[in-house]
Amino acid sequence: MTTVLFATLDAGGxxxxxxxxxxxVVDAGGSARFLAAPAQQARIAAAGFPVEPYVSxxxxxxxxxxxxxxxxxxxxxxxxxxxxxxDIVASYRRSPTDVVVVDCLLVGGAAEALAxxxxxxSLVHTLFSFFDRAVDGPLGRVIRMLGVDAPAILxxxxxxxxxxxxxFESPVDAAGLHHVGPTEAIGAVxxxxxxxxxxxxxxxxxxxxxxxxxxxxxxxxxxxxxLVTTGPAIDPRRLRVPAxxxxxxxxxxxxxxxxxxxxxxxxxxxxxxxxxxxxxxxLVLPAxxxxxxxxxxxxxxxxxxxxxxxARANPAVIRAAIDRLLADGPVRDAASxxxxxxxxxxxxxxxxxxxxxAAHRVR
Numbered sequence: 001m002t003t004v005l006f007a008t009l010d011a012g013g014x015x016x017x018x019x020x021x022x023x024x025v026v027d028a029g030g031s032a033r034f035l036a037a038p039a040q041q042a043r044i045a046a047a048g049f050p051v052e053p054y055v056s057x058x059x060x061x062x063x064x065x066x067x068x069x070x071x072x073x074x075x076x077x078x079x080x081x082x083x084x085x086x087d088i089v090a091s092y093r094r095s096p097t098d099v100v101v102v103d104c105l106l107v108g109g110a111a112e113a114l115a116x117x118x119x120x121x122s123l124v125h126t127l128f129s130f131f132d133r134a135v136d137g138p139l140g141r142v143i144r145m146l147g148v149d150a151p152a153i154l155x156x157x158x159x160x161x162x163x164x165x166x167x168f169e170s171p172v173d174a175a176g177l178h179h180v181g182p183t184e185a186i187g188a189v190x191x192x193x194x195x196x197x198x199x200x201x202x203x204x205x206x207x208x209x210x211x212x213x214x215x216x217x218x219x220x221x222x223x224x225x226x227l228v229t230t231g232p233a234i235d236p237r238r239l240r241v242p243a244x245x246x247x248x249x250x251x252x253x254x255x256x257x258x259x260x261x262x263x264x265x266x267x268x269x270x271x272x273x274x275x276x277x278x279x280x281x282x283l284v285l286p287a288x289x290x291x292x293x294x295x296x297x298x299x300x301x302x303x304x305x306x307x308x309x310x311a312r313a314n315p316a317v318i319r320a321a322i323d324r325l326l327a328d329g330p331v332r333d334a335a336s337x338x339x340x341x342x343x344x345x346x347x348x349x350x351x352x353x354x355x356x357x358a359a360h361r362v363r
Contacts, residue, residue, distance in 0.1 A: 002030040010037035013270035020183035024348030056083035062205035080146035085112020098359035126269035129170040168299040180350035182273035220318035267293030279339030282306035
């Protein structure tokens, strides 16, 4: 029975994989608890897990607006923050666990935990190959200026638990990688709806220009049946909504995905993976060029399970892509085949085995 402390941060789609793995740990007879940001605590508690707040960690709110430079600098400071690591070490010493699962974005937190000798497992909730390149780029250089060697910390944990779609990855040379696949619950998988319906879901974090991109998507949906979620970072009162579009701040994707024929998204790994697990094609408009979104869009196009467009694509271009992806053909067939492969995996059970092996090595 493995005991796990999860350390996370408010960064959008990184929490669902951690919650799914924590549930698998508990279902296998172990226990799980969380260190989390204020915006995450209610959701974690509602899922049934003990959660405690950070005390020393830098405040970071993913929905806080700003231009791309300001948002990126706030992210870099949060990622490099060693205060989160001091809280991780303090929580572990109060109540030791077999392993400490640290979100891969918390490189400063992981640095402190590793220096203290904690049994750290890195949770990589998107493509490891993307992070491997990103920490050698501008983001990694900023983090290094803040006092943390991001490439060294990314590669340091002996176990790296990756919840990405394996087919999306590029080759990478790293020890301790364990790809278990997308861990979020898929729910019921239904036959294709008789009337095409589109789900639009963009980032829950603040991204400059995302509100304007969503308006162009809304304009492209004129005459179609669609569910569009704005999330907490976009003010729905500023949007023009065509007839036939159901605009909501939030919708449960588990309940809605069996009713849709196409997902339009920003290229977040969680949204993309859940759509494809249902065999639904994806149209990706990467909203933030500094994240994994362009890489995921390229992977979707490379595998033939959807298309990727520029975030600046006009409504006519977006509508043409939507019409192509709603039609029967090789893209829908490829998405359906990938969905069957993903549903045949058991990522929760695989994640538990990885954590048990990591715990065994440090005992």
